[in-house]
Amino acid sequence: MIVFDNVTITFSNGDHALNDISFAIGEGEFVIVEGHSGAGKTSVMRAVIKDLPISQGKIVIEGDDLSKISAKNLPLLRRKISVIFQDFKLLMDRTIAENIDLALDIIGLDAVTTKKRRTELLELTGLKGKDNYFPIQLSGGEVQRVAIARALAPQPKVLFADEPTGNLDAKTGMSIIKLLQDINEQGTTVVMATHDLELVKDLKLRRLRIDGGKLVHDSGDRHHKQHDEVKPKSEETTPDTTQDSQEPVEGVK
């Protein structure tokens, strides 16, 4: 579904955001892109929605070469691949309902359908009754859920979540991951970028580890399409022996 083929992103000062990265993500997968801050996780996400131009290589989405998608068709791509931004990008002067409605309005839904869909999204994300709150009136976890609800509005095929647990406590972070897993189980491909290796270490999901712009580990062959139940950190008992090795594997493409 999404193929990165020797993708390199070089900034004007010569630094590489991504350095010769190759991987493929299949339909319906839940993939964790992990790495430290500045490793290149966000660049992967920005490259997929063509918010960051690639210098070399090729990105193919559902058989279409990203470089050949015109500016006119870019909005259609961005409706197909939704992003939950690290900084949420919610409009602070609008209510939760208005923020979600914005995404629904963009895809051209009428008022009745918009209201119905918004209600569904608020229920799904556990925000029922918060319609008329402003983002500033919500907790960090709730704001994250609003961002998820808005990202799901256009019913995307792929959901990219950039550090969705970034500023949350472990329990709230796990509830967000659980929500993402529920969304994945409904058929949406989910790609979650995180630097919190501890939080996701017990998840039996495919992992792509990025370090310094390079893909250093891909557990793709062993853990495709596994939807294990998420256990809160407090419930952890014994380490999972099937878990991927945390050791970087150089040169994996």
Next chain:
Amino acid sequence: MKKFGTTLKHMRRYPYQSLAAIFMTTVTFFIVSVFALVVLGAHSMLGFFESRPQVTAFFKDTTVQKDVESLKNSISSTVTVEDIRYISKDDALEIYKQQNEGNPLLLEMVTADILPASLEVSAKNVNDLETIAGIMQKDMIVEEVVFQKDVIDTLRKWVDGIRVAGIVLSGLLVFASLTTIVMILGLKFTAKKTEINTLSLLGATSWYIRGPFVVEGIIYAVTGAIIGWGISYLTLLYLTPNIIAFLQDITILPVPVWLMMALLGGEIILACTIGALASLIATRRYGR
């Protein structure tokens, strides 16, 4: 309709900027309306003078009808005339009476004997006036020739001058309105850059983002056009009695309603063009 709602929200958030844009376009379209009306009026005046007897020959008292007919034939055979009319002494007195019916003192002092008979000739082509005047002046029965070509030439120069001045001034004001709307919409567009960037990342099309700004530009210009036109029309209606009294026989007023509506229609089309163009420039320039 949603775009219209978004546009009104933009306008309410920055009321003074919106007022500035509407004020500028109002001034522009007021001036455009005034010049359009002045030029139309001057054209009507020109038409009036051109349709009047343009060369008048006053005959000596000894002139007989046969000589007048001879002169008429001479003129008709040389140039194409619109109308040729002999006014006898008695006809001249009747005209004099009509023109001065409110002044009995003037009527008492004048009789048909002291008024000369005349021949009024209007040509189809203004350029033939000089030829007609020449034929008349050569004829022995003619005492004096009153020749209106100079009046028409002067009026025509004035009309041309007013038209050029109107086009130049209107052009400058249209440009000023355009740049004012570009600047105001540009400021608004820049102020909403974060929101616009978010909309783009959420999959909004270019038109979805720019549409409300285009509608806003058109609203500014059309509102200005309607107000400017309205003020000029009210001013014209207010001044109509005075202008009619001043121009007397020249009947260019009142201006027909259909003409004012046509002017409004033309101005609304121009306003839509200005508004759309300005907003497209603003969103393209500041959207980079």
